[in-house]
Amino acid sequence: MAIAPTYPGVYIEEMPSGTRTIVGVASSIAAFVGYTARGLDHRPIRVQSFADFQRAFGGLNAESELGYAVQQFYLNGGTDAFVVRVPKNDAVAASVELKDAVDGSPNVVLTARALSKGAWANLVRLSVDYDGLTGDNKAFNLTVTDLATGAAERFAGVTMNRTRRNFVETVVNDESRGSQMIAVTAAAGSPARPVETGTSGGDVSLGAFANDKDYSVKVSADVPGAPLTNLNVKVIDKGEVLPASVAGLAALLERKLNLGLGSALPGARVTVRPSANGKGLRVAANFDPAVLPNALDAALTFTAGTPDDVLGALKLGGAVKPNVGGYLLGKGRAVLAQGAAVAGVDGVALPTSADLIGDQAAYTGIHALRKTDLFNILSIPDATRAQPGNQFALDSTVDPNAIFAAAQALCAERRAVLIVDPPPDVRDPRSALDWISSGLTAKGPDAAAYFPRVRVPDPLDDYQLRSLAPSGTVAGLWARTDAARGVWKAPAGVDARLANVAGLVYRLGDAENGQLNPLGLNCLRTLPVYGTVSWGARTLEGADAQASQWKYLPVRRLAKVIEESVYRGTQWAVFEPNDEPLWSQLRLNLTSYMHGLFRQGAFQGATPREAYLVKCDAQTTTQDDIDRGIVNVVVGFAPLKPAEFVIIRIQQLAGQTQS
Template structure:
């Protein structure tokens, strides 16, 4: 705001420089779409290592081509990936109903359902407690026994009027649970769910300890169980003093009980564990088994003795009649015999791997490749399931797939998102003759934003005693792209003696120089096994890179550099919208874009010895006429001289004849 001088003196005003730094976008974020053993269905999930993949999606699975492809990506230098899980079409998500507490045993409080299909959901358990929660509210702890992931959701409610409504909190797309979703019955829902575990009544704590302690050798604690009809006669816990200090607080008593429980259970259920915690007012015990109480032997004794000589009583306390509301933990998919959880639906992985329509997905439902609409940016798209081998024949294509349909939809989407598609050859393309036929007429997908590689690669399979298994090369190639971008820049061709494919033990077909020379002019990039150097990417042409097409986007690095510049300029010029369309704006645009292009020039991204030879940025009255101004349009012209790879190195040798002495 201009300064208005009102008194004699010196005034200081800061003026904007007009410089808006334009940052280049990343170039090697690879997106993978296909089936995984577990994970969120049709949701773009960003990972930064294969360890992240194992935590989110379950690691390697024999029937998941994507799991191996992601591993190969990181093995070859990839640093960031986005994974979209496409579930099996006949899979089932695990679920269980959580019943209301003592007041009304017949009503369902809400239903928990695993966030994705598959038998992995049967390993999710839920704990409910009221510790510190508002009246009629509850706390929910979800634990995935398979991955060890734990989520704690505090002060939830089954009331739609509450800001902590369980559906709204758990089902939030951005900040909700990654393990389970909640659904409260629309008609006649129940109140909050019953607490898990055996919940005791409050203790009276005095300065001398806990009221009810007997002598220094033994004392008794009463724990009241909840039933549909109300609290029942207290269960009597007898503690025999061992070589340890007697507890003087409820917290210390809880720890002692936990130790004694674990000692008693170790003999009956090796490896089992229970948790004993302090609940409610801080003066009550909640004993919650961390396993299915149905595993315990039948027992009706209500006296719990934790003496070393009588551990069996510990089992009796946890095995009350099914009519009691003493749920150990709510278990999705499997449930238990406890009254507070009912109607479990077992999670099932299914048998039908994703078909063409599943991989392509729906733009309106954001499924398949269109789930990437939720991702901010990706640069490389890999579809391992597009050429998945038949389960019964590793040399045949799965009959439920149409690679051309999948890749065409993917290429159209990549064009829209300024990304690059990697195309794998089908498993039937395993000789040079079949490769020639496939690239000439079998593969109908054409476009500058795609490249394809031959042959398929052979790599060790950790799930099969490290026997060699055949894979599409796109995962390893995507990792090579990322490695080359990081080491040399996106303008460097990801091919040559530096472009080794790590982890590759062999090829389905070993090409000769003459066979390479047959396929390269057709735009099919070859993978070669060369002595000393190993297995290399030995081609860098796009799907419009055949010699007869003479496309300006013939080479992969040229096209990917253009995509990077386009995306960077698109994101870096958003500030221009609604600015006054005149020379001051044009000058700012020229300044900022020239600074960005000159930075690329200094890194060696363009041809030419001077900036004038390497690039141009034009935005003035010649590019933007008065008619354009009247329509609210500003036109910017950016040009660059790309580096072309030295695909053919010609060496001429001449022998000099002997010269007569002068």
């Protein structure tokens, strides 16, 4: 704000700087698309280690190469990736219905469905309680637990009231803050809330208990195949110090009930908590899925024990009806307040070409990556998936050319580079020559192809060697090279060792490499001393005959990084007055960014003038451009090109006379 001087003296005013820093974007964020055993369908999930991938997607799966590719990415130096799960096209998502009563004519009020298809969700359990809720008879707390991994989500105070902002569908189905396991659908109209899981009783009176004798209750549980019937469980020992609160009584009962149940039926457990008003008890089955997988929705019933009045004191009998221990997706039986469940099914048919490509409007398949902010490398190992039982034959349900064409178009739009894998039947130089010359129809500067396929130890097959697409391994190498040297360094050479690669499908010699390299096919080689390395750095426009300016991979990748960084770093200029002050600011900002790259060694040339140029003035932007709201900036750079051929000339010197 301008200063209005009112008295003689010195005034200080801070002026804004004309420099707006352009920050270089990341250059090696990888994206993987394909089938995984579990995980959210058609959503790009960020993983920053293989452990993250295992938690989110279930780890390696013998039917798909994607998990192996992600593992190879991190073993070879990758640090950041997105994974898009494409389910099998005949897979089924697990679901279950929640009702508003346990007897009479209960109504289905809420349906829960797994967010992704597959059998993984058959061990997802929902618990409902009313703890701490008053004033809204449609409000409840919902807890979602994956019994296989222990992951849990709790949504407190959601309601069946559609007019409230905490409506259960609004909260649970929110893509960013809601559940990452399920989606819910409330019944039409104004349904009641689901019944609490477990057995809820009335208000207990602590004064009704004594420790003058042993007290016990009888517990029954409808465990399929091994039902419990009137198991006598001691809940108070003679002379035992009695709790002074309902919470203390709940803890005492939980310990005693689990002791008695576990002795009679290993794996049978319960949880006991104070009821919603804090004055009563709520008991729910919490059976161990590893021991009793068919009893996860078992219902508990309490009947009179010794003496007869103990059940009345606990308020767990009389008109109180049993309920399921948990609403179980997929495997839940139609008992009490739980409606018939639909089991999750993994399916048999792996994703086809159409599944992997997906639908741009629906953001499925590779188009799910449109929801990411930035990715630089794309790998689709399933595009060249081998036939089941034959690792050297292409699965007939995938068309690599169709997939690679769609993927390369996406990469061109998003300023990324696709790594093209050879089909499993491309096993020797002759078939590789045919493939790169005429078999591979997807061409262009936004992709790079590698040959041959790699062989890695398979943990799922007693560490026998498995033939895999090389894209995951190569993506990790790119990331490692970027971090160590910069994106302008070719990811090839004796330093470009491939980790966790026990061998190659074919071991190339110099002459064979010499046939494939001029055609733009990057070769992987096994060299004495150095091991298995990448020995090529060309794009799919890198054939000598094409004479393309984007022949070399590091040049193309550097250009994409500059484009993306400049695109993001000049957004502020939109709607600024289009005249010399704006032009000078753009020149200053872009020159500063390019000079930073120059100092890191990204360009040819000994001086900035030789290495790059930034031009934005009346020559690039005419009056006609100004009238149309256009400002033109020209950014040029002299790229470093890799020394593919090092020629050393050796000459023998003839005898020389001494002077």
